[in-house]
Amino acid sequence: MSKRGLAIVGIGEVPTLRNPERTRWDILLDVCMEAVRDAGIDKNRIGAVISNNPMAQPGMQNDMSLGKIPEVMGLEGCRDIAICNAGGASTTNCLRLAEQHIDSGQVDFVLIPHTTVQSDIPPQDLINFFATAPLDKQFEYPYGVTFNGSMGLITQRYMYETGATEEELAAVTVALRAWGALDPLSIFYGKPITLDDVMNSRMISTPLKAKECNLLADGGGAMVVTSRDIAKEMGDKAVYKLGHGTRFMSATPMLREDVFHRQSYRESSQDALSQAGLSIHDMDLRQIYGAYPYTQCSALEGYGVCEEGQGAKLWAEGRCGPGGDIPCTTMGDATGRGHTGSGVSMAFYLDTVRQLRGQAGERQVQNCEHAILTTSGGSVMNTCTTVFGRAIK
Amino acid sequence: MSDYKKPLPEIQPYSQAFWDGTKQHKLLIQHCNSCDSNIFYPRRDCPKCWSQDMGWIEASGKAQVYTYSVTLEGVEQKFVEDLPIILAWIDLPEGIRMHTNLVECEPEDVHIGMEVEVVFRDVTDEITLPYFRPVKA
Numbered sequence: 387m388s389k390r391g392l393a394i395v396g397i398g399e400v401p402t403l404r405n406p407e408r409t410r411w412d413i414l415l416d417v418c419m420e421a422v423r424d425a426g427i428d429k430n431r432i433g434a435v436i437s438n439n440p441m442a443q444p445g446m447q448n449d450m451s452l453g454k455i456p457e458v459m460g461l462e463g464c465r466d467i468a469i470c471n472a473g474g475a476s477t478t479n480c481l482r483l484a485e486q487h488i489d490s491g492q493v494d495f496v497l498i499p500h501t502t503v504q505s506d507i508p509p510q511d512l513i514n515f516f517a518t519a520p521l522d523k524q525f526e527y528p529y530g531v532t533f534n535g536s537m538g539l540i541t542q543r544y545m546y547e548t549g550a551t552e553e554e555l556a557a558v559t560v561a562l563r564a565w566g567a568l569d570p571l572s573i574f575y576g577k578p579i580t581l582d583d584v585m586n587s588r589m590i591s592t593p594l595k596a597k598e599c600n601l602l603a604d605g606g607g608a609m610v611v612t613s614r615d616i617a618k619e620m621g622d623k624a625v626y627k628l629g630h631g632t633r634f635m636s637a638t639p640m641l642r643e644d645v646f647h648r649q650s651y652r653e654s655s656q657d658a659l660s661q662a663g664l665s666i667h668d669m670d671l672r673q674i675y676g677a678y679p680y681t682q683c684s685a686l687e688g689y690g691v692c693e694e695g696q697g698a699k700l701w702a703e704g705r706c707g708p709g710g711d712i713p714c715t716t717m718g719d720a721t722g723r724g725h726t727g728s729g730v731s732m733a734f735y736l737d738t739v740r741q742l743r744g745q746a747g748e749r750q751v752q753n754c755e756h757a758i759l760t761t762s763g764g765s766v767m768n769t770c771t772t773v774f775g776r777a778i779k
Numbered sequence: 780m781s782d783y784k785k786p787l788p789e790i791q792p793y794s795q796a797f798w799d800g801t802k803q804h805k806l807l808i809q810h811c812n813s814c815d816s817n818i819f820y821p822r823r824d825c826p827k828c829w830s831q832d833m834g835w836i837e838a839s840g841k842a843q844v845y846t847y848s849v850t851l852e853g854v855e856q857k858f859v860e861d862l863p864i865i866l867a868w869i870d871l872p873e874g875i876r877m878h879t880n881l882v883e884c885e886p887e888d889v890h891i892g893m894e895v896e897v898v899f900r901d902v903t904d905e906i907t908l909p910y911f912r913p914v915k916a
Contacts, residue, residue, distance in 0.1 A: 513855050524788040525820045526878045528908060530850065530858040535866045538848030546846070546891050591850040591866070592886075599853070638820075640868050640878045 391778075392485040392627040393617030395495075396425025396610030397736045402573040402603040402724035406506035410446045411458075413606035414501040418459060421497065421608040426620070430463040432456075432610070433493030436480045438500040438729035439471035442507060442515045455499065465493060473520060474675060475763030476500075477731040478632075478770040481611065485627075488613045495616075500729030501606035512602055520765040522638050534599045536639050536765055537678040538591030544646055544680045545593060548695035552593050554702040556584035558679035559598050561707030562715060562722030568708060568748040569717075571733070573603050573724035598679055603724025607732040609739070614778060622776075625742045628664070628756075629773040631657025639765045646680065647762070647769055651688025654771035655758060662773040664756060666690050669773070671741050671757040672714045673734045676766065677725065682706070682715060685760055688769075713751045716741060731761035742776040783902045784857045794821040796835055801907040804899040806838040808873050819875035840897040842869040842911060845876060849886040865889055869911055883912035 398420025400413050422429050437450040447469070449455070456464035466487065470479035477500065484496035504512060516533035526536070544550060563579045566572035579597060587596040617624035631654040636642045644650050659665060666689050674685040683697025691712060692700055700706055706714040717723060717737035720730055740746045741754045760771045790798050793809075800807035809821040813830035824831055847867040858864065865881040867889070881889055882898060895911040902908050 510855055513853065517855065522820065522878075523786070524790065524794060527786050528788050529866065529878060529880045530785070530854055530861060530864040531866055531878065532850065532853050534853050535848050535850045535864075538850070539846045539866055539868055542848055543846035543891070589849075589851050590853050591848045594848075640876050641819075 390489055391614035392481065392488060392611055393614055393624045394609050394611050394735065394739050395617050395620050395624050396421040396423070396427070397607070397739050398424060399571055399607035399733060399736050400605060401571045401575070402605035402726060404505040404573070404603055406503060406604070408503070408604060410440070410443065410501045410503050413503070413604070414455070414499055415459070417501070417606045417608040418455070418497060418499050421610045424623070425495070425610040426623070427495060427610070429459065429461055431495050432461045432497045433463055434466040434468070434484070434487050434496045435461065435464060436467070436483050436496055436498050437469045438476040438480060438498070438732060439469045440502050441471065441473070441519065441728040442512070443502065446501065461497070471728060473728050473763035473767070474677065474730050475761045475768060475770050476728045477735060478761045478772070481735070484611050488611070495610055495612050497608060497610055499606070499608040500726070500732040502727035502729055503604040504602040504727060505604050520637070526638070526640070532591065533765070534594055535591040538594045540639065540645060541593055541678065541680045544684065548698065550683065550695070550698035553581060553585065554698035555593070555679045555683070556581055556595070556598070557702040558682045558698065559584050559721050561701055561704070562682070562719045564707045565716050565749055566718035566722035569723070572718050572722060573601065574718070574722060594678070598721060600677055600720045600725035603726055605724060605726035605733070606729065607736045609732070609735060623743065625739045626775050626778050627772060628775045628778070629658040629661030630771065631655065631661070632768060632770040634768045635766070637764060637767050646684035647766055648684050648688040648694065650769040651685045651760060651771070652690065654760065654769045655689045658758065658771045658773045662775070664773060666758070669756050669758045670754045671716065671738070671751050672712070673717055673738050673757060673759040674715050675719065675731045675734050675761045677720045677730070679721070681762070681766065682719065686714070689758065708749065716746060716749045716751065734759055734761060738774055742774060787903065787906050791821070793823045793833070797821050798906065800835070801899055801909050804907070806840050806897050806909055807835040808838050808871070808875060810834045810836045817873050817875055819877060836873070838871055838873050838897070841914070842871045842877075842895050842897070844881070844889065844891055844893040844895060845870045846891055847881065847889050849889070867911065869895060879909065879911050881912065882910045888913070
């Protein structure tokens with residue numbers, strides 16, 4: 387029997403924090419058990435564990451790559467393990483591999499975990515990691531470029547081409563933090579900020595200010611996925627993948643013709659929407675992982691939500707934040723939730739599930755039936771866009 | 780010169796000529812003799828046509844600022860003495876875009892579209908890094 391399609395039926399997540407006493411394994415076990423319990427299945431029905439590679443954490447990477455999770459958790463039905471690394475798009479790759487397992491008919495349920503602790507890594511090592519892993523060690527690194535610097539270069543050009551102002555871009559961070567302030571899982575829960583807070587924060591790499599750069603945090607999440615047919619028997623908890631598209635641009639930012647990724651957002655979203663048989667205007671929620679504010683603008687332009695160059699205005703007008711008519715990135719993005727490393731996009735999927743289930747608390751988007759979600763890895767090497775719905779169309 | 784503590788480029792066999800060039804204060808661009816394209820950064824094979832018939836041309840050294848960012852903090856300790864660092868992507872008339880630092884100018888004087896020219900700094904006995912500075916009017 388062919389078991390096509392994918393649905394998310396269980397989720398677990400811990401709040402983002404900076405607290406090295408909460409270990410990688412503490413996070414991992416908590417989120418995995420919560421996700422399995424949320425799915426309401428016996429642990430031994432998990433047929434595969436496909437993990438997000440925890441970059442910059444070699445010990446945990448070995449544990450996850452070499453099979454410790456099913457062994458420690460006693461997952462007696464586990465037939466396979468794998469680990470996926472595509473930087474911030476790792477979770478997307480886990481989902482694609484999970485779907486292949488499920489399509490094969492060999493496995494009914496796949497567990498996809500993510501755990502990261504960055505608070506025990508010296509700051510200088512983290513700066514070095516983010517300056518060398520996704521950037522060129524011959525033609526970028528000798529010039530003192532950091533990840534913030536690299537994104538500052540793109541943001542400066544975005545402002546030049548679109549006329550977006552620093553205040554308009556700062557409004558993106560205000561809105562993302564507003565979502566985070568309403569979310570008990572965010573490191574910024576109860577901590578909204580104002581436009582002045584962003585504008586007056588220290589300049590890091592022009593035009594990016596401290597509040598517009600990512601706080602590296604500890605965190606993790608997990609999900610249980612299954613086939614559409616099985617999910618249908620599991621009731622309201624299921625959220626269905628309706629379509630998916632992806633585009634690769636380049637590893638090195640300076641080589642990218644599609645500097646703001648608009649074309650990549652456009653084509654990947656068109657592929658995903660066309661598979662779903664839906665239009666961008668059918669989407670009730672847009673979840674964009676870009677880590678830096680310009681991506682929240684250029685993604686809307688690429689999706690066709692607004693004209694090219696108008697994305698920042700939508701944020702500045704308050705239309706994308708809480709109470710707005712175009713709710714975007716209720717997860718808060720990394721600037722509004724804390725950046726949890728290469729598995730950062732896990733929380734975008736989990737929050738999308740909450741929204742489609744109607745479990746997003748104060749952040750709940752009303753009548754949320756369809757959501758579009760884009761992740762990216764490396765220095766925005768790609769855009770991976772998925773459409774989810776609370777029912778199969 | 781040997782007290783240079785900042786990272787040096789990790790030179791590859793197929794980029795050696797580029798760095799031999801900078802040492803002689805020449806900016807060389809890899810050129811594919813089969814499909815006639817200019818390539819940056821240097822690679823073993825032409826990324827357009829997979830030819831291995833690769834040569835080098837000397838760039839004019841002129842360029843235009845495509846974008847820039849002035850970094851004030853958040854760098855590794857070894858770069859702190861250089862702050863503020865003016866990062867830039869520059870477009871060469873040879874059709875390539877490079878990452879560099881703008882030097883011999885103040886951050887407030889930099890703008891997109893600014894005309895710049897290459898300037899070489901011998902950072903160690905072996906390595907010379909190309910930087911760019913504003914073209915004097």
